[in-house]
Amino acid sequence: MTARAEATRERLLKAAKQLVMSKGFAGMSIDDVLRATDLTKGAFFHHFKSKADLADQLMRWYAENDMKMFRTLLAEAEAAHDDPLDQLLKFLTDFEAYLCDPEHPPRGCMYALYTYEDDHFENAVKDFVAETLRTWTAMYIRKFQEVIDRHPPARHVSAKQLAEMFVAVIEGGLILERAHKNPGMAARQSEQFRSYLELLFPSAPRERAA
Amino acid sequence: MTARAEATRERLLKAAKQLVMSKGFAGMSIDDVLRATDLTKGAFFHHFKSKADLADQLMRWYAENDMKMFRTLLAEAEAAHDDPLDQLLKFLTDFEAYLCDPEHPPRGCMYALYTYEDDHFENAVKDFVAETLRTWTAMYIRKFQEVIDRHPPARHVSAKQLAEMFVAVIEGGLILERAHKNPGMAARQSEQFRSYLELLFPSAPRERAA
DNA sequence: CTCTCCATACAGACTGGTCTGTATATACTT
DNA sequence: AAGTATATACAGACCAGTCTGTATGGAGAG
Incomplete structure (x- = not known):
């Protein structure tokens, strides 16, 4: 090519x-x-070779870019802090900035979109979406586990629950954002999620307050 | 007719x-x-009179049924408890049961779906969806405000933030549920949200523990 | 009570247009 | 020249919406 x-x-x-x-x-x-x-x-x-093939390639292309972005944000956060909770909180705030950036206006998530059109896609595509979401979630699970291992949570909670909640909160935020034509609602959801984390992990170092 | x-x-x-x-x-x-x-x-x-008219009537019909269900759940919760937090927690657990009920299998939310197909709907329909979501959220805001007024939250938070987060968490949970073909993920999100509430309002009465 | 009449409720063929996908021709690149 | 990349024309399926016609049920007259 x-x-x-x-x-x-x-x-x-x-x-x-x-x-x-x-x-x-x-x-x-x-x-x-x-x-x-x-x-x-x-x-x-x-x-x-067909519209279905476009569906497939489009999703793979989207996922690739998407994943690259998330890995970059996470790597930057890991470089900036030692404590996993600090890393995570930086990751979240950076992500919030990204969500609000007017440079990236096609607000919404293509995984969600494909999910809601289900029947039109071949199983390969649907499996790929599920798989990607799993990878995405796994990335967060690892990080949350580090946080939990280091800081005793105020309430019993699993890394998986937190990871899934973050994904859910963002997906839901994007829907609200679209429905209300109010950019920023997804970022606000992320903020709210951080608030939850700070209650869960009160023993965290104060470095991040700086 | x-x-x-x-x-x-x-x-x-x-x-x-x-x-x-x-x-x-x-x-x-x-x-x-x-x-x-x-x-x-x-x-x-x-x-x-047209497919667009179906879109309109379908959404109104859906919203009507939906709203009826939520109002019923809330009314039952209000009848069962005096404390607004207890009411809210009961509402959430009842809602979780509903989400898991295999009787209601068309998992997903039509507001989200319409939101992701945006361009195909007339403004009247889109406005109706936004309006309905607003009404829905307002219902929760009122209740959260009662809770906040009665129980000082462990961290500053507005009723609106909490209400929007709940809606987001559910919408996001439904997407995960669909993507992973794993019924129950939305309910688990609601559980997680309750966990947040219990951290936020530690001074709550113990009645609900019974 | 019953016959007539008409509005409502639905059937199904048909039309104009749009959609995906194909066949073939042409341009660019090396 | 040969292969790759893009344009154009078109086939055939499908789709929203229309049109004409039919069945049904109930209201009113006798």
């Missing part, structure tokens, strides 16, 4: 992402994507 | 609800609904 072809593929994927986020996958037609990119059927079917 | 006609209308709405929940609105065709109900175009267009 030449550089030009790769660029075309990206253009198609980017446009598809935007459209999917606002109309859903079934609601988006291939022609919509072509209109948005000023390309034609030939280009599309050269890169994707 | 005769009783028979009303029954037909309900049949159409029920089938549409099921289908929408599994394929999304754009992904569902009118013919899908007709196949599911063994009715015909004539019947459909007698009751709905």
Whole structure:
């Protein structure tokens, strides 16, 4: 694949992402994507062998970018602090900043979207979404476990519960954000979640207050 | 509208609800609904003047049933306890039971679904969804305010924040539930939220422990 | 009580248009 | 020249919505 072809593929994927986020996958037609990119059927079917294939590739592409971003945020947080709780709280605040950044306006989560259109996707795609969410969650579980090991929680709680709650809170926040056309609601949910963590782990070091 | 006609209308709405929940609105065709109900175009267009009209009526019908359920749960909780926190906790546990009830299998929330298909709906419908969510949230805000007034929270928090967090947690839980095909994840989120509440309001009466 | 008449409720063929996907031609690159 | 990348034209399925027609139930007249 030449550089030009790769660029075309990206253009198609980017446009598809935007459209999917606002109309859903079934609601988006291939022609919509072509209109948005000023390309034609030939280009599309050269890169994707069907609309279902687009669904698949789009999700993989999205997940890859998404995951990269999260890993970066986490790595930065780990570099900045020693204590896992400090790391986590920095990660959360950085993530909140990202959520509020007007640079990234297609607010919403494509996993959630695919999940709500279920029947239209092949099992491979659905499994991939589930798998990705699992990986995502696992990342948080590891970190929460470190926190729990270091700081006795004020109330019995498992790393898995906390990890899942964080994912849920963000997904839910994004829905509220969309429904109310009120950017920032997802970030507020993350804040609220931090509040919960601070109650759970009162013995944490004060370094992060600085 | 005769009783028979009303029954037909309900049949159409029920089938549409099921289908929408599994394929999304754009992904569902009118013919899908007709196949599911063994009715015909004539019947459909007698009751709905267009597919958009179905979207509208379906949402209103759904919201009505939904709201009725929540109001009932809340009323029961208020009848069972004097303390607002006890009422709230009972409401949450009852709601968790409902979420786990295999009788109600179309897991998911239609507000979330509509939200993620945005562009396909008229403003009237979108506004209605936002309005309904607002009403829903307002119900919780009132109750949380009573709790805060009675029990000093361990950490500053507003009733609105808590209400929105609950809605977010449930919406997010439903997404996880769908993605992982794991019923019960939404209920577990509600549990986790209760855990937060119990940390927030440690001075609560012990009545609820009984 | 019963016959007539009409509104309501539904059936199902049909239309115009949109959708995905294919076939083929053309341009670019090396 | 050869393979890759994109354009264009088109086939055929499907979809929302329309139109004409039919069954049914109830109100009013006799």
